[in-house]
Amino acid sequence: MTFVTTRTDTGPLLDGATGKWEVVIGMEVHAQVLSKAKLFSGASAEFGAEPNAHVSFVDAAMPGMLPVINRYCVEQAVRTGLGLKAKINKRSTFDRKNYFYPDLPAGYQISQYKDPVVGEGVVIVDMPGGKSIPVGIERLHLEQDAGKSLHDQHPDESYVDLNRAGVALMEIVSKPDLRSSEEAAAYLKKLRAIVRYLGTCDGNMDEGSMRADVNVSVRKPGGPLGTRCEIKNVNSMRFVAAAVEYEARRQIDIIEGGGTIKQETRLFDSKKGETRSMRSKEEAHDYRYFPDPDLLPLEFDDAFVARVKASLPELPDDKKERFVRDFGLSPYDAGVLIAERESADFFEQVAKGRDAKLAANWVINELFGRLNKEDKSIAESPVSAAALGSIVSMISDNTISGKIAKDVFEIAWTEGGDPAAIVEKRGLKQVTDMGAIETAVDKVIAANPQKVEQAKAKPSMAGWFVGQVMKETGGKANPQAVNELVMKKLGL
């Protein structure tokens, strides 16, 4: 299939020996539908069970067995389609894709070839630097996953695990609208965020819940499309970026060396960071697609679509817009916060009734920083949203300084406990009693007459006095009040 790009701008370019090159990328992302049962059988779709524990007679393609569509999977596909702002096809059909492989028990995969359940849509991809790229979605269709061949269980036999066989996948096909490895990775990240927001796919790439086939070609800017190569089954954002980088460079080198690109399917070797040929166009399977006579066309009405639509959560783009509008956040900060639904929810709890910008700073810098450092997810955060909210409140009402707040955060992180109680118990409250601060300022000035003289000549020395006063008060004095008093007393 050849898709037409909807991209009108010129993307980032690569340098070659003969000048600039444009990389053109389209992706087919397989996303496992979040559902209890498989697409056409009642067997469990759960990950990680003993081999062949989740296999029905239908999944094993026993004689006389027939597929029955799982309504919930259809609903999930429609939900995803709506999340991709795509056309929902109220009538779609299932086709058989025929090929022989031991992990494909029926000898065919049930897929949607001609008439997919979801048509054209769009995903907005935000790039660092503030550029937003609309990436066209060609289609989304439902299909079955295959099982897994195990070649390492026996010296001269292969085993087959059919737990995955028949699990529902959504294949989300983009238009060739991506122009760089960064854009490709960012697109995948955004797609993952959308399906995770929708609850239609868990997005666990290391469990194989999401994997991408990446189509890469290169051309002279504005020139005709080059011949593409498809890189199969890339299973992380990092690998997508690396695969595109390698493949684009490989193609440019071949063309500049006087060669031509052969259309082929390639594999990405993540250890070596390179792609290599899997099969050429001539070796491509003839899948002999035809409508599956065991299944009626999939039909639903507007009311069904409306019901699904009514159940949609707020999507990342809408949430980002709201964060900018209602909380006054920068688009960048808003983008960071909404990347994961859980982070956005956490932030909203922290920000509720508080200084939202301050809350955003604390969530992004302190919390995310710490979580990243310890490789924890937001769900595993030792500091709850309520606890972080309490810290933010105490900064805002001057109960503690920003510096003390970091100490409180550290205590709450390592030892747990309610930040307000920590502040109370450890006497960390900011000293706002002007009398006490004045005493401390006077004490420092009296003890350092030489420095006073120096400061009068060089006002920036005032900082030293502030530091000494803070030290004197155990860091609890309100730094602003100290600053003002020091300046006043030094006559600056």
Place this chain on the structure above:
Amino acid sequence: MSDLTGLTIAEARDGLKKKAFSAKELTEAHIKAMEKARVLNAFVTETPDIARAGAAEADKRLAAGAARPLEGIPLGIKDLFCTKGVLTTAGSHILDGFKPPYESTVSNNLFNDGAVMLGKLNMDEFAMGSSNETSYYKPVINPWRRKGSNTPLVPGGSSGGSSASVAARLVMGATGTDTGGSIRQPAAVTGIAGIKPTYGRCSRWGIVAFASSLDQAGPMARTVKDCAILLKSMASHDPLDSTSVDLPVPDYEAAMTGNIKGLRVGIPKEYRIDGMPAEIEALWRQGIQWLKDAGAETVDVSLPHTKYALPAYYIVAPAEASSNLARYDGVRFGLRVPGKDITSMYENTRAAGFGREVQRRILIGTYVLSAGYYDAYYIKAQKLRTLIARDFEEAYKKCDVLLTPTAPGPAFGIGEKSDDPIAMYLNDVFTVTVNLAGLPGISVPAGLSSEGLPLGLQLIGKAFDEATLFRVGEVIEKAAGVTPRPQAWWEA
């Protein structure tokens, strides 16, 4: 009690209720007949123990006055129906040793209604054939012989074990399946009745698939009424078969009023084919007269696309079969012939496991679905299918039911046509249109040929109007008079 095997199902049902004989006696009489008729080769597997257990249960229920509709009626099950724990071969070597861990919906319905299983009936391999000669388990022999000849004749196909065992009084009725005529043609050439119900009337779940959009199960028995009794039990809406239809199953027996006054019987002119034997033509004219005598009127109708039915059928059916039979790969069940790698294992297994006719149809089917041929063959055949269905719709504006011959001739000798696939395929010339249009069709015994062999007439009905077929079929049956039993030469 020696004539218990000569009873119809309706008679046996009454006899059992009146305690004229027991289910045990009825079953034993049939087991004895079955054992004496092994030369006919009608059974792949005899299950006398299951039959005896079923009869014992039936006698208990009869004694308790809790008889179910088919209580104690001994039946044969075509070996295409999966029967739990009982060898199911589909007439193929490739299903060697396959004992399904599940029961087909249709056979389950029959057993739930009290029917007793005598065994599994021989058939053309994967139901591909019109003579039962393609069975891995050797041909079935027709209990009928030409006058003054011992030449073994075919019992029709693919439900040849079913037709022969019913005609020879080994079973009271049998299940068949009909993809292009596999119930009606064997019924016609063995002097019994058989109906292919409307597509969707009986569940396909648990029936080894040949061509999914055409396959339909139906009953074969010695009278039209017995077929009505059996279909009432076999038919059901099955959530496990997406193509089964959620419509109430009428009381067919009650619909058999014998009154066809004013009924409009369509006579399709295209069924008067070149080279049709005079006695078939005469039989057809006789049938028209019988219906007129009973008060029906006849209408000349046209089914202009009839001549395309056979070519369309021999594209659609093999196409679906080539995909349906991909699951027989030696990996999970049935025959496995080892090889040096997976591909050679597939090749060895399928070469040894499939007979010539099955291989021929897999090749045809694979060819017509291949890239570059799909549009020219498969798509064109599907268009023809639509036109053929439309022909019937047009005809039914003018009539209620159609009358045609069932088969172009009586039973032929074993080996007479087996070297000429095209001549063999012509057996389906009057029956395939019905499958392509998804309509119901019944074959009713209507007389004997000049050589003393049974001939049948076919009635084709509107979708889901099996009731009319039974009503009109019984009128023909009565007008034709009692079909004589074949001489029991096999018992000598």
